[in-house]
Amino acid sequence: MNHQEAPALEIRAVSHAFGPRRALDDVSLTVPAGRFVALLGPNGAGKTTLFSLATRLYSTREGAVRIFGRDIATSPSAALAELGVVFQNRTLDLDLTVNQNLAYHGALHGLSGRPLKARISALLHLVSLADRLNEKVRTLSGGQARRVEIARALIHRPRLLLLDEATVGLDLASRAAIVDIVRRLVAEEGLAVLWATHIFDEVRPEDDIYVLDKGRIIAHGTAGEVAGGHLAPVRPKEETPVPEGATASLEAAFRAMTAARAEDAA
Amino acid sequence: MSDTVLPPRVLAPPVARPLGLAGHAVCLGGIVNRELLRFVQQKERFLSALVRPLVWLFIFAAGFRSVLGVSIIPPYETYVLYEVYVTPGLAVMIQLFNGMQSSLSMVYDREVGSMRVLLTSPFPRWYLLLSKLVAGVVVSLAQVYVFLAIALLWEVEMPPMGYLAALPAFILTGLMLGSIGLVISSLIRQLENFASVMNFVIFPMFFASSALYPLWRIRDASETLYLVCLINPFTHAVELVRNALYGVFEPVSFAVVLGTTIVFFALAVVAYDPGRGIMGRRGGPKGEAA
Numbered sequence: 001m002n003h004q005e006a007p008a009l010e011i012r013a014v015s016h017a018f019g020p021r022r023a024l025d026d027v028s029l030t031v032p033a034g035r036f037v038a039l040l041g042p043n044g045a046g047k048t049t050l051f052s053l054a055t056r057l058y059s060t061r062e063g064a065v066r067i068f069g070r071d072i073a074t075s076p077s078a079a080l081a082e083l084g085v086v087f088q089n090r091t092l093d094l095d096l097t098v099n100q101n102l103a104y105h106g107a108l109h110g111l112s113g114r115p116l117k118a119r120i121s122a123l124l125h126l127v128s129l130a131d132r133l134n135e136k137v138r139t140l141s142g143g144q145a146r147r148v149e150i151a152r153a154l155i156h157r158p159r160l161l162l163l164d165e166a167t168v169g170l171d172l173a174s175r176a177a178i179v180d181i182v183r184r185l186v187a188e189e190g191l192a193v194l195w196a197t198h199i200f201d202e203v204r205p206e207d208d209i210y211v212l213d214k215g216r217i218i219a220h221g222t223a224g225e226v227a228g229g230h231l232a233p234v235r236p237k238e239e240t241p242v243p244e245g246a247t248a249s250l251e252a253a254f255r256a257m258t259a260a261r262a263e264d265a266a
Numbered sequence: 267m268s269d270t271v272l273p274p275r276v277l278a279p280p281v282a283r284p285l286g287l288a289g290h291a292v293c294l295g296g297i298v299n300r301e302l303l304r305f306v307q308q309k310e311r312f313l314s315a316l317v318r319p320l321v322w323l324f325i326f327a328a329g330f331r332s333v334l335g336v337s338i339i340p341p342y343e344t345y346v347l348y349e350v351y352v353t354p355g356l357a358v359m360i361q362l363f364n365g366m367q368s369s370l371s372m373v374y375d376r377e378v379g380s381m382r383v384l385l386t387s388p389f390p391r392w393y394l395l396l397s398k399l400v401a402g403v404v405v406s407l408a409q410v411y412v413f414l415a416i417a418l419l420w421e422v423e424m425p426p427m428g429y430l431a432a433l434p435a436f437i438l439t440g441l442m443l444g445s446i447g448l449v450i451s452s453l454i455r456q457l458e459n460f461a462s463v464m465n466f467v468i469f470p471m472f473f474a475s476s477a478l479y480p481l482w483r484i485r486d487a488s489e490t491l492y493l494v495c496l497i498n499p500f501t502h503a504v505e506l507v508r509n510a511l512y513g514v515f516e517p518v519s520f521a522v523v524l525g526t527t528i529v530f531f532a533l534a535v536v537a538y539d540p541g542r543g544i545m546g547r548r549g550g551p552k553g554e555a556a
Contacts, residue, residue, distance in 0.1 A: 057386070080388040087383075091380045093304070093380060095308075100300070104297075104382065107292050108389070108394075109289075109388065110288070110290070110292050113298075
């Protein structure tokens with residue numbers, strides 16, 4: 001496969017269990033190159049597990065994860081070099097400065113010297129934190145720290161960015177700022193993004209979305225289609241459980257779908 | 267924020283990903299630099315790392331010098347003061363604590379999530395772990411040589427070339443103790459569990475060794491304890507350093523320390539493998555299953 005033409009992220013029939021509990025069950029999703037794709041799911045749906053598999057923190061035992069056509073199990077270096085990640089939990093070193101945190105991450109991708117300095121400067125301008133270069137991360141607000149994490153994730157020029165609940169716990173202005181930065185990177189620079197969230201305001205009607213619940217993809221389509229109940233078939237053998245009357249909004253559809261599955265399970 | 271202007275081609279791909287030999291060196295340098303920065307930030311860590319052996323040297327050794335005579339045993343060519351005997355063991359004790367401290371930082375890194383950042387680097391995982399190990403050794407060497415300098419002021423003197431000759435020995439013992447720390451860090455789920463592991467690892471390793479007493483004295487007291495000391499890799503780490511400080515190469519201790527390093531580092535690589543060990547067990551690095 002030509003790696004330039006391959007999807008940015010391709011997850012095929014991935015399942016994962018922690019002991020007897022299946023955290024993911026036959027999950028497949030695709031993030032085309034240069035596109036914004038949202039992964040919607042309530043807490044505990046399996047989003048973080050999926051991200052851990054996509055970043056090779058866990059190994060893929062069932063199914064396959066490919067980043068620009070490179071299998072993360074067999075070509076981890078090539079795959080991870082194309083990938084930037086913003087984890088759900090804060091992962092900056094609070095006692096180091098913004099510059100030291102970014103330089104460390106650059107080194108983890110083999111970057112050093114003048115090119116690294118230039119990258120750090122450009123990215124801090126991007127996230128409007130150029131004036132905080134030499135301040136300790138501990139002194140930043142939650143939103144600013146998140147923006148530093150986005151800058152950090154981009155330092156090695158990845159073509160795919162994974163963000164796991166990147167705006168959780170932030171105020172409205174900070175959330176808007178982060179969403180704005182990411183969407184502009186998609187629109188203007190062709191970055192591919194998988195945006196995991198349970199905040200519906202962050203999803204636009206034209207966005208491609210996957211709905212993950214209890215470890216399974218239960219719906220896939222544009223946000224408008226999901227809200228309208230016109231869903232792409234996710235599992236040929238199963239009906240996608242969208243009850244009648246649950247089409248007023250994406251949030252309503254989502255709540256109805258996940259509630260229906262909870263009732264089925266009961 | 268919406269008026270933010272994207273710098274031109276923020277994401278323009280580089281000509282080539284710098285993942286070759288030079289990239290590996292940069293990665294190692296970055297990890298070592300971070301460890302040094304963290305160490306400098308934590309001044310109390312540096313002080314406690316020094317105070318511990320100095321208390322042993324200034325108080326314990328001074329008190330015991332009259333009751334614990336050290337006969338002429340290799341590498342010593344004359345009778346030596348107890349302070350002189352105990353100094354190599356205390357230097358390696360610094361490395362023991364540092365190795366465990368590094369593993370504590372691994373547990374901390376896992377808890378705050380920065381371990382995830384390290385492990386998503388495109389460099390091979392074994393290389394990332396080795397880099398962490400080297401970073402820990404660099405930090406421990408700084409502490410060891412400051413301790414030896416202070417001991418020198420206390421008139422605990424080694425042959426001048428011994429300080430240089432012992433450097434490779436200190437590097438190897440640091441790698442061994444760091445590898446053991448790595449394996450221990452992979453077995454611990456939470457920081458709170460670490461204190462008990464320290465008690466079960468550090469103190470037995472240190473006391474059941476030749477750090478404080480010559481092995482012949484231990485043998486006089488208990489044959490069983492003597493055998494325990496003999497199979498304790500810390501004993502061999504101490505003897506490797508003690509001999510090196512006097513310009514003597516101790517092949518058995520070298521073999522034991524090298525072998526222990528290889529075995530424990532291999533175990534650490536398995537433990538941090540995404541499909542096995544801690545990364546493959548339930549909940550992964552932070553106990554997150556979702």
